Amino acid sequence: MYLSTEDARRTPSRTRQFLRTLNFAQRLAGKVKTFSSRETVPQLFKADLLKQCPTSVTFITGSQWIGVPGELRGYEVVHRQYGKLPWAKLFEPTIRLAREGFPLPPYLGRLLNFPIIENLVKATSLCEVFCNKNKTVLGMGDILKFPKLAETMETIAEQGADAFYTGQIGLDLIQDVKAAGGTLTMEDLKSFQVRVEDAWTVPLGEYQMHIPPPPAGGAMLAFILNIIKGFNFTPRSMEGDQKVLTYHCYIEAAKFASGQRRRVRDPVFNPKKDASYMVDSDFADRIRVLISKNRTYNNSYYNITPSPDRFGTTHVSVLAEDGSAVSVTSTINQIFGAAIYSPRTGIILNNELADFCFRAERVSAGEQPPSSMAPAILSSSSGKNTLVIGGSGGSMITTAMALSIMNHLWLGMSLKEAIAAPVVFVDGNNNVNFEPAFDKSVIEALKVIGHRVTDYPYFFNVVNAVAKEDRCITAVSDGRKQGKAAGY
Structure with missing residues (x-):
């Protein structure tokens, strides 16, 4: 279980009252902590x-x-x-x-x-x-x-x-x-x-994304988004031929992320497997220039070691009255x-x-296994906007979360639309898989570019999120498992 929490409650009581009065606007005065009971x-x-x-x-x-x-x-x-x-x-x-x-x-x-x-x-x-x-x-x-x-x-x-x-x-x-x-x-x-550790913080344009350190999957999520943000996508990126290019760039980023998967290990037992470079914008910049707009490559180009995928997990995102935010993934x-x-x-x-399995050559007593779990809290620099988000679905977590965040922050979709949008999933063998409702014309165009598309039978990706934008709070529980948001 990984839990990320915004430590707003540790501010003085008069400040907490001020936070409530301004509808959480100053919540960033707190720190983001991660609790790993993996x-x-x-x-x-x-x-x-x-x-x-x-x-x-x-x-x-x-x-x-x-x-x-x-x-x-x-x-x-x-x-x-x-x-x-x-x-x-x-x-x-x-x-x-x-x-x-x-x-x-x-x-x-x-x-x-x-x-x-x-x-x-x-x-x-x-x-x-x-x-x-x-x-x-x-x-x-x-x-x-x-x-x-x-x-x-x-x-x-x-x-x-x-x-x-x-x-x-x-x-x-x-x-x-x-x-x-x-x-x-x-x-x-x-x-x-x-x-109990400080969260890793990753700049994403006007937002700061707070994620748990390895062996959680937050570094993988950050790596994909750091690559994507450099393409400067806008709502117009989903129009006409630009839509194909947008998804092509995303798929390429996901392939490069898969190539880094084996670097995400428990740092206590694997000090040489330091994954901190994966959240570095400079590293993402170097990888981004390797993405061609009109072709894809074989597995070795991305450093991919083929491996089976995993499915499971549950997630809940919470925004409290006093400004505290909690993102917790359990499995x-x-x-x-x-x-x-x-x-x-x-x-x-x-x-x-x-x-x-297929992510380690050996294990040690007391070691935490690597994980795709990536509970996250995103905070805007102005303090007016917050997004508490996380996903379930094993290997599909990073796919579902990265697409949902990309859809919402850069492609102009509402939170509900961003989460409901059909996903494209790059599996452990570098195959590209699409949810049944995905745009068929885009799939055919991606095949022409060279992507190896397979007919994947199971899509267990689920994202739950709650967002505060100015004075408006929106909560979305992914309809794929017939979930519903709740408020008290």
Whole structure:
């Protein structure tokens, strides 16, 4: 889990009142902090782990891929620093939903209808949650419940995060992981530490974009946008033949970004893999001149090492009354993680260590896996405009976010239009893939330029954002998963 937060609440109380009066106009007086509770490699990980990485797009399941869970510790640290409501109060709505149940969400219902996902659920302990009593997978109209998880959350609400990291819940979880053949230990849980750092700040014209440092994917996002901003796109860039050139330049930037993917590693364990150059405007300038307007190139031109893509994650963007902004991305990696359900705790275990596949030659105990997660906060130099944004969809996160930001800041689209616009995705093999609603004439023109277009079946890209422009606040939850924005 990565969380970026604008630290406006640390200003004096009279200043906070002034911020509210001016409708957040001076919120930039605060600092942007990142809280990384990304899972880590257990002490007793399997030495041949990376030799088990699949070479095709498939579910990576099994206990050997489980990383040390850190998200709950992250929320605890953030709550201790910024929280207003009592800790236990935060759990009440989720406990109620888990215990009483709720109608199976339509999007999840469609996913469970995919044979590959249905078979995964039926063949694993996930069936305890996502199957009916007759072992058929839940469908539309069925009620989804998490009774054991409700009990676990009640205990954590009452006793705090230590109930998980040093208490009985942790002991129960470790017991279930070991029963599944895993190597996670109580010492792994007890020793987990949240990383609190200053955000990296990247100039984007009149905006400053604040992103989490590696091993998060913010550097990839910044690299693409730094290249794109130099083309000086405007709304007219989407007219006539200019539209083809605009998307061609974007695709080329995405290909160069893919070529830098292996540089994004945990800096604590990989000091020589310094990715700070990726947010440098000078580096983007040097790459931009390598982009030809009428052709594309083979993989070696972009330094691309072909690799399978990943899909998963969830995101929420928040703008608070006092001017605080929060952008938080959370995941257990692929859908249903390692496909291991802990019956003693109700927790579904992650498969985060799969993120090392084809992006590392070795791993170390305590290391955070590389990630595409890129929660971001953009602030205008005038202080009048703020954009809190993030995405889900695994490898598609940087694509969906970069296009949404480009559409909104430079191509003149409203926030809703920017997020809803069909995306073009450059996959790990340098193939170019288009959402079904994408302009067919543009696709054909890009083929003529030389782009290798493939028919990609899955688009899991979702972006959620909230923007403040002068005195107007707009919140958009991506309709691809039938999400809705909410205000209180």
